Amino acid sequence: MKIRTMRLLSREGVSNVVKNKLMSLASIGTVVIALLLLGLVLLVAINVKSNMDQMRKELEVLVFLNIDINDLDREAIKAYIREREAAGEVASWKYESKEDAYRNLQASFSDPALLKGMTSDQMAESFSIRLANPEDGAHFIEPLSQMPGIQPEPDGINYPQQTLERITGFADILNTVTLALMGIMLVISVFIISNTIRLTVFARRKEIEIMRHVGALDSFIRMPFFVEGIVIGILSAAAAFLLTWRGYGWTHDTLNLMLADLGFGMFILVPFEPVGMRIVLLYFIIGMAIGGIGSLISVRKHLNV
Amino acid sequence: MIRFIDVTKVYANGVVGLAGANLHVGKGEFAFIVGESGSGKSTLLKLITREETPNTGEVQVNGYNVHAMGRWEVPLLRRSLGMVFQDFRLLPNRTAYENVAFAMQMVESLPREIRRQVPLALGLVGLGKKARSYPSQLSGGEQQRVVLARALVNNPAVLIADEPTGNLDPKTSWEIMNLLDEVNQRGTTVLVATHEKNIVDAMKKRVISLERGTIISDAEKGRYEHED
Numbered sequence: 051m052k053i054r055t056m057r058l059l060s061r062e063g064v065s066n067v068v069k070n071k072l073m074s075l076a077s078i079g080t081v082v083i084a085l086l087l088l089g090l091v092l093l094v095a096i097n098v099k100s101n102m103d104q105m106r107k108e109l110e111v112l113v114f115l116n117i118d119i120n121d122l123d124r125e126a127i128k129a130y131i132r133e134r135e136a137a138g139e140v141a142s143w144k145y146e147s148k149e150d151a152y153r154n155l156q157a158s159f160s161d162p163a164l165l166k167g168m169t170s171d172q173m174a175e176s177f178s179i180r181l182a183n184p185e186d187g188a189h190f191i192e193p194l195s196q197m198p199g200i201q202p203e204p205d206g207i208n209y210p211q212q213t214l215e216r217i218t219g220f221a222d223i224l225n226t227v228t229l230a231l232m233g234i235m236l237v238i239s240v241f242i243i244s245n246t247i248r249l250t251v252f253a254r255r256k257e258i259e260i261m262r263h264v265g266a267l268d269s270f271i272r273m274p275f276f277v278e279g280i281v282i283g284i285l286s287a288a289a290a291f292l293l294t295w296r297g298y299g300w301t302h303d304t305l306n307l308m309l310a311d312l313g314f315g316m317f318i319l320v321p322f323e324p325v326g327m328r329i330v331l332l333y334f335i336i337g338m339a340i341g342g343i344g345s346l347i348s349v350r351k352h353l354n355v
Numbered sequence: 356m357i358r359f360i361d362v363t364k365v366y367a368n369g370v371v372g373l374a375g376a377n378l379h380v381g382k383g384e385f386a387f388i389v390g391e392s393g394s395g396k397s398t399l400l401k402l403i404t405r406e407e408t409p410n411t412g413e414v415q416v417n418g419y420n421v422h423a424m425g426r427w428e429v430p431l432l433r434r435s436l437g438m439v440f441q442d443f444r445l446l447p448n449r450t451a452y453e454n455v456a457f458a459m460q461m462v463e464s465l466p467r468e469i470r471r472q473v474p475l476a477l478g479l480v481g482l483g484k485k486a487r488s489y490p491s492q493l494s495g496g497e498q499q500r501v502v503l504a505r506a507l508v509n510n511p512a513v514l515i516a517d518e519p520t521g522n523l524d525p526k527t528s529w530e531i532m533n534l535l536d537e538v539n540q541r542g543t544t545v546l547v548a549t550h551e552k553n554i555v556d557a558m559k560k561r562v563i564s565l566e567r568g569t570i571i572s573d574a575e576k577g578r579y580e581h582e583d
Contacts, residue, residue: 051463052463054466055460055463058460256444256446257446259444260444260446260457261461262430262433263404263433263438263444264433264434264457264458264461264462264505264509265430265431265432265433265434265461265462265509266430266461266462267427267430268426268427268430270461
């Protein structure tokens with residue numbers, strides 16, 4: 051196809067969007083809704099995932115040492131942790147001495163009388179370790195549990211394996227549901243757009259017939275509808291993005307204040323900027339894809355004069 | 356130019372469009388195709404333009420088997436055929452000039468060519484002065500002239516007219532038929548399906564008569580033998 055023909059046919063497609071204002075608006079409306087739902091699903095997923103990642107990162111392996119541990123055993127445990135840190139498995143770790151433990155305990159009781167008779171000697175030293183990859187817990191703990199100087203089970207090594215499994219399981223379900231919802235949304239959108247284009251095809255059947263009679267190639271006949279679909283997709287994406295941007299900004303500010311007020315400060319919505327670019331791209335790619343595919347489907351169905 | 360060899364067309368609903376038709380129309384001929392409604396006139400024309408395909412037999416245009424053509428070849432076939440219809444089929448939101456130019460744009464003619472050919476074609480049908488009028492501003496006869504200009508602008512080898520005067524008064528019908536005759540004088544093969552007994556009888560051209568899908572007569576300088 052020559053460039054001037056492409057220009058001519060594209061102009062045709064763009065002007066169709068304007069000419070069929072009502073129909074275009076209706077389909078832009080539906081595609082915007084589909085994209086917004088998609089965006090909503092995505093933003094919820096991103097937020098849940100971000101908060102879960104945070105929770106996972108905060109999961110710690112707690113290792114309590116025997117009260118009468120000797121220096122050698124303690125150093126061996128420290129060496130093991132350092133070695134794993136060097137291998138990149140340990141993100142960070144902290145050692146808590148008997149004195150630290152006693153001070154922390156003191157701080158947690160408002161009435162010092164409750165600690166009467168207790169000395170720091172009775173406290174256990176401990177290590178708290180954050181793993182780089184919390185799923186590797188078992189791999190990290192296995193050798194550690196064999197080392198001398200650690201309190202016997204079940205108090206010695208504390209790792210919230212169950213919590214982790216629950217979080218991971220929930221994340222898996224969330225991912226699946228997100229993908230399924232997205233898929234359904236896409237199919238619905240394609241259906242809606244192809245329906246709209248079908249109306250345009252119907253409105254322009256006379257012109258299509260004339261095009262065929264004068265010997266226009268099929269690609270010429272398809273082109274304006276394809277462009278129309280793409281333009282509807284682009285306009286929908288732009289509108290959906292504006293709404294998402296504004297809507298999420300407002301929700302972000304309001305909800306974060308509310309969560310903080312209610313004492314759920316550890317749950318926060320991620321800011322829009324880092325995910326915004328992804329959403330723009332997603333909206334435009336998907337908007338254009340469903341516009342283009344939808345129009346091709348409906349033109350294919352109705353081109354056989 | 357156009358050849359039908361034992362062509363049969365039966366529609367999906369069982370209606371017989373054409374039954375074992377044999378026909379040859381040579382280059383530069385002028386032929387009327389007459390018959391009652393449903394006698395197969397339109398089917399015959401649609402088989403030439405490949406809007407329909409035969410169940411058996413072969414339709415040849417320019418020596419090519421129309422039925423055997425690939426989908427991509429059909430537009431090329433249609434470029435060699437000019438078409439005129441009873442219901443005009445003009446684009447209402449384009450001027451006469453734009454309607455004719457549209458046919459050239461669709462075959463990717465050069466803009467220079469379009470600017471030269473479109474006024475020529477409109478001049479040929481006597482509408483040189485109405486180039487800027489929209490179809491709604493033109494009379495039925497004038498609209499059909501625009502259609503004729505559009506059909507001729509790409510210099511087709513064959514002009515096919517399906518009831519071109521069906522919506523026109525007798526005087527205008529004559530004008531259109533005379534124009535078709537003129538086109539034929541310039542070397543274009545012309546096929547006209549029509550009901551116009553008076554015109555057919557007066558023009559003394561070849562007449563192919565159809566009845567229930569069968570060619571019942573084919574006469575040089577023939578007459579319209581049916582009463583509708």
